[in-house]
Amino acid sequence: MFELTLAELAAGLRKGDFSSVELTRSYLERIKAEDGRYNSFITVTEEQALAAAAAADAALTAGTATAFTGLPIAHKDLFCTDGVRTSCGSKILDNFVSPYDATVVSRFKQAGAVMLGKTNMDEFAMGSSNENSYYGAAHNPWDLERVPGGSSGGSAAAVAARLTPAATGSDTGGSIRQPAALCGITGLKPTYGRVSRYGMIAYASSLDQGGPIARSAEDCALMLNVMAGFDPLDSTCLEREVPDYTATLDQPLAGLKIGLPKEYFSSALDDQIAQRVRDAVAEFEKLGATVKEVSLPNTELSIPAYYIIAPAEASSNLSRFDGVRYGYRCEDPKDLEDLYKRSRGEGFGAEVKRRIMVGTYALCAGYYDAYYRKAQQIRRLIQQDFIRVLNDVDVIMGPTTPHPAFRIGEKNNDPVSMYMEDIFTLSLNLAGLPGMSVPCGQVDGLPVGLQIIGSHFAEAKLLNIAHQFQQATDWHKQAPAGI
Amino acid sequence: MEWEVVIGLEIHVQLSTTTKIFSGASTAFGAAPNTQACAVDLALPGTLPVFNENALRMAVMFGLAVNAEIGKRSVFERKNYFYPDLPKGYQTTQLAEPIVGPGFVDIETDDGVSRRVRLHHAHLEEDAGKSLHEDFHGMSGIDLNRAGTPLVEIVSEPDMRSSKEAAAYARKIHAIVTTLGICDGNMAEGSMRCDCNVSVRPKGEEKLGTRTELKNINSFRFIERAIDTEVARQIDLIEDGGRVVQETRLYDPDKNETRSMRSKEDANDYRYFPCPDLLPVIIDDSYIEAIRATLPELPDARKARFIEQYALSDYDAGVLSSYRPQADYYEQVVGACQDAKLAANWVMGELAKLLNQNDTDIKVSPVSAEQLGGLLLRIQDNTISGNIAKKVFELMWSNGGTADQIIEAEGLKQVTDSGAIEKIVDEVIANATKQVEQYIAAEPEKRGKMLGFFMGQVMKATGGKANPGAVTGILKQKLDALCS
Numbered sequence: 033m034f035e036l037t038l039a040e041l042a043a044g045l046r047k048g049d050f051s052s053v054e055l056t057r058s059y060l061e062r063i064k065a066e067d068g069r070y071n072s073f074i075t076v077t078e079e080q081a082l083a084a085a086a087a088a089d090a091a092l093t094a095g096t097a098t099a100f101t102g103l104p105i106a107h108k109d110l111f112c113t114d115g116v117r118t119s120c121g122s123k124i125l126d127n128f129v130s131p132y133d134a135t136v137v138s139r140f141k142q143a144g145a146v147m148l149g150k151t152n153m154d155e156f157a158m159g160s161s162n163e164n165s166y167y168g169a170a171h172n173p174w175d176l177e178r179v180p181g182g183s184s185g186g187s188a189a190a191v192a193a194r195l196t197p198a199a200t201g202s203d204t205g206g207s208i209r210q211p212a213a214l215c216g217i218t219g220l221k222p223t224y225g226r227v228s229r230y231g232m233i234a235y236a237s238s239l240d241q242g243g244p245i246a247r248s249a250e251d252c253a254l255m256l257n258v259m260a261g262f263d264p265l266d267s268t269c270l271e272r273e274v275p276d277y278t279a280t281l282d283q284p285l286a287g288l289k290i291g292l293p294k295e296y297f298s299s300a301l302d303d304q305i306a307q308r309v310r311d312a313v314a315e316f317e318k319l320g321a322t323v324k325e326v327s328l329p330n331t332e333l334s335i336p337a338y339y340i341i342a343p344a345e346a347s348s349n350l351s352r353f354d355g356v357r358y359g360y361r362c363e364d365p366k367d368l369e370d371l372y373k374r375s376r377g378e379g380f381g382a383e384v385k386r387r388i389m390v391g392t393y394a395l396c397a398g399y400y401d402a403y404y405r406k407a408q409q410i411r412r413l414i415q416q417d418f419i420r421v422l423n424d425v426d427v428i429m430g431p432t433t434p435h436p437a438f439r440i441g442e443k444n445n446d447p448v449s450m451y452m453e454d455i456f457t458l459s460l461n462l463a464g465l466p467g468m469s470v471p472c473g474q475v476d477g478l479p480v481g482l483q484i485i486g487s488h489f490a491e492a493k494l495l496n497i498a499h500q501f502q503q504a505t506d507w508h509k510q511a512p513a514g515i
Numbered sequence: 516m517e518w519e520v521v522i523g524l525e526i527h528v529q530l531s532t533t534t535k536i537f538s539g540a541s542t543a544f545g546a547a548p549n550t551q552a553c554a555v556d557l558a559l560p561g562t563l564p565v566f567n568e569n570a571l572r573m574a575v576m577f578g579l580a581v582n583a584e585i586g587k588r589s590v591f592e593r594k595n596y597f598y599p600d601l602p603k604g605y606q607t608t609q610l611a612e613p614i615v616g617p618g619f620v621d622i623e624t625d626d627g628v629s630r631r632v633r634l635h636h637a638h639l640e641e642d643a644g645k646s647l648h649e650d651f652h653g654m655s656g657i658d659l660n661r662a663g664t665p666l667v668e669i670v671s672e673p674d675m676r677s678s679k680e681a682a683a684y685a686r687k688i689h690a691i692v693t694t695l696g697i698c699d700g701n702m703a704e705g706s707m708r709c710d711c712n713v714s715v716r717p718k719g720e721e722k723l724g725t726r727t728e729l730k731n732i733n734s735f736r737f738i739e740r741a742i743d744t745e746v747a748r749q750i751d752l753i754e755d756g757g758r759v760v761q762e763t764r765l766y767d768p769d770k771n772e773t774r775s776m777r778s779k780e781d782a783n784d785y786r787y788f789p790c791p792d793l794l795p796v797i798i799d800d801s802y803i804e805a806i807r808a809t810l811p812e813l814p815d816a817r818k819a820r821f822i823e824q825y826a827l828s829d830y831d832a833g834v835l836s837s838y839r840p841q842a843d844y845y846e847q848v849v850g851a852c853q854d855a856k857l858a859a860n861w862v863m864g865e866l867a868k869l870l871n872q873n874d875t876d877i878k879v880s881p882v883s884a885e886q887l888g889g890l891l892l893r894i895q896d897n898t899i900s901g902n903i904a905k906k907v908f909e910l911m912w913s914n915g916g917t918a919d920q921i922i923e924a925e926g927l928k929q930v931t932d933s934g935a936i937e938k939i940v941d942e943v944i945a946n947a948t949k950q951v952e953q954y955i956a957a958e959p960e961k962r963g964k965m966l967g968f969f970m971g972q973v974m975k976a977t978g979g980k981a982n983p984g985a986v987t988g989i990l991k992q993k994l995d996a997l998c999s
Contacts, residue, residue: 118560120560229563230563234792266563268794348604348605357558358560368599400787
């Protein structure tokens with residue numbers, strides 16, 4: 033049962049092979065038994081899950097079920113969930129029980145999904161290893177000594193460990209794609225504005241985008257069908273028709289034009305990862321695609337630009353966590369300034385503080401032009417690079433990460449080296465483009481991800497390409513040892 | 516040395532939208548604390564702003580009314596600072612690209628100075644909540660009902676040269692926003708608040724002196740007094756060899772003094788940057804022109820029309836047109852009684868007096884324009900005198916009813932029957948032999964003044980109901996007959 037995809041589970045529910053309550057109970061038991069090793073969940077919502085499953089079974093019996101009815105999922109713990117703690121991986125929100133549902137959460141509820149719980153993450157989605165969580169590091173199911181990636185590390189680890197068939201994630205600089213790559217599963221960061229951000233606790237508003245993490249492209253399509261679409265509560269969410277993402281999965285790839293950016297295959301890239309990516313591209317050639325080298329000359333600039341813009345927005349977005357209305361408040365503040373300083377000083381972790389300080393500095397009078405404005409200019413250049421290339425080819429392919437999963441603690445004292453892990457992913461956020469990570473092989477027993485990048489709103493195309501690859505290969509079916 | 520005063524104003528006007536600028540919560544005044552603060556206003560994690568188009572429409576109306584360029588692209592920015600009544604830790608406002616660009620208004624003071632005051636710009640922003648420091652046993656209470664109420668902040672150039680001009684400018688802005696119906700104009704409830712930037716310089720000097728900012732003044736009278744007080748302080752300071760420090764000061768109306776709140780050195784670095792949760796607001800000419808077509812007659816135009824159409828004095832026309840409900844009321848009274856001058860005297864006189872005394876807005880005046888018009892008709896047709904009319908008006912104010920009903924019920928109808936008046940005059944003359952003798956003895960040109968005594972006696976005897984014109988005529992005729 034734990035090897036079944038969402039699509040297969042949906043069929044099983046309809047055939048009566050098992051009920052949603054049985055399915056849900058199995059997963060809850062598995063989480064209870066196994067998650068001690070992975071620390072992938074912050075909160076397990078057993079009671080709500082069983083109630084939702086019972087309602088789903090009633091709908092299945094009554095014939096009112098829809099595609100997602102009765103399917104278990106987990107939400108990254110930055111999606112607000114009514115009546116359930118929403119911690120964002122932070123001490124400062126450890127006591128925060130949201131009084132409302134994020135739009136993504138309420139869409140899954142309406143679709144009949146069963147929420148198993150809330151998954152671990154880097155605090156406020158700031159990190160590439162899930163080590164920055166107040167609730168402790170999550171562990172990579174392929175090697176418990178290694179990180180699952182971040183910031184959606186809990187979601188990726190839980191899906192890879194078969195503790196949930198699928199989970200939501202959010203991606204500000206690679207936080208869906210990088211952990212998906214490191215955990216050998218499939219993740220999609222949609223176009224900015226495709227999925228509502230309402231109720232998804234903000235890290236960097238102009239970069240954040242929610243998306244699906246699952247074991248196959250088909251399952252990601254099923255999830256995106258639920259998640260995508262206009263939301264009047266999010267002014268940056270675009271009013272644009274949502275296709276049925278499952279409808280075009282089977283289109284043939286003959287004639288597909290693939291671009292390989294020469295900048296992605298530089299010396300910084302692990303040779304073996306480069307080889308796995310080239311093997312994957314060869315597979316696409318077999319499926320009828322043509323390949324050419326392209327250039328994204330400003331790729332290197334994406335890291336400094338990102339590490340100005342994201343912290344700048346974060347420094348402002350995180351100002352609301354002040355100990356006044358909700359969340360952590362220090363003991364016995366002696367005055368207002370003490371309340372602010374200690375509530376925030378004690379409530380936020382080191383990486384969050386680092387980014388708040390960097391962002392505050394970048395926005396200061398006198399530095400704004402040199403940092404923030406310049407970063408926005410670079411952002412436009414990066415966007416133009418992509419648009420130019422994507423006028424020439426249908427999709428861009430390359431590695432998702434420069435290395436496979438690293439060891440827990442390995443990069444803790446070197447934030448810049450940690451930031452470099454996102455070199456291939458964060459330029460998409462700066463450009464607002466959709467991207468997927470698909471398993472395409474292994475290096476020393478650790479999974480490697482292929483990144484597929486498309487034009488704005490080309491999610492259906494990306495899912496189609498990824499699905500065809502997964503029909504031709506079985507990398508996505510590989511499970512960690514002992515699962 | 517002779518000093519010149521230089522004043523610029525920043526006026527915050529609360530827009531009368533029914534919901535907040537970035538959320539669906541109500542903006543009504545006076546609800547129990549925090550009952551009108553939704554998830555967005557409370558800045559709960561994950562919430563996002565959605566711009567209220569009504570606030571945009573109102574800001575554009577204002578821009579058009581002050582002859583300003585309208586920003587076809589305007590951008591919301593975040594002004595970052597920590598304060599307990601600022602839930603997000605930043606105020607969403609506009610800076611580099613405001614909705615209203617440069618414009619101007621023309622003002623006139625009571626003593627006849629007229630001036631064009633240029634507006635630097637006006638921008639949209641959200642109001643903060645309120646911190647309550649009483650009754651919390653050493654803690655502070657936070658009421659977020661007001662958080663997110665839409666404001667237009669109107670920033671003038673430093674074009675005013677006296678406290679009177681500043682007050683006249685504030686009155687003009689008040690007249691414009693209330694005429695447009697975009698603000699209720701209630702200054703006591705904080706619907707319009709004023710920051711005054713004040714500096715002095717030697718007369719003839721071009722360079723501006725160091726300014727101080729007087730915060731949050733909420734009446735026209737206090738604007739004048741606060742500026743006068745601050746100007747005197749600055750001049751004293753400079754003449755004593757001191758220097759004005761750039762700072763924010765608070766005006767205390769009870770002590771009539773200004774006090775330092777914070778100096779420039781303590782000022783926050785607000786770290787403005789464009790709000791990534793809101794897209795730039797783009798509007799086109801057709802949007803602007805559609806709004807222009809809905810603009811009501813503005814105070815300046817109405818004043819000119821009052822002078823032209825009703826032959827009012829410049830002063831009367833200015834007062835009556837300054838507040839739209841009052842101007843509307845006035846025109847209804849004119850419609851009912853057809854005497855523009857009489858209507859003006861009553862609306863600005865008796866009615867204004869009672870409204871003031873009872874702290875009542877003309878919009879909820881207990882005496883309607885129809886009632887007042889009906890009363891004035893009875894003055895015009897000599898049913899009652901002006902003095903009796905005041906009595907009727909007071910009864911009308913407290914008990915309601917039409918003029919005719921009150922006159923009838925109280926028996927106030929004026930006596931115009933000359934036979935009845937003659938009879939009373941004869942009695943008065945018969946009972947005042949001493950005064951009659953004095954009258955006869957007086958030189959003819961002094962007799963006119965002495966008529967007053969007899970007049971008073973007749974009015975006393977008739978309870979004020981005798982027609983004064985008729986009484987004068989008959990008195991004169993009878994007394995003069997005695998002299999020959």
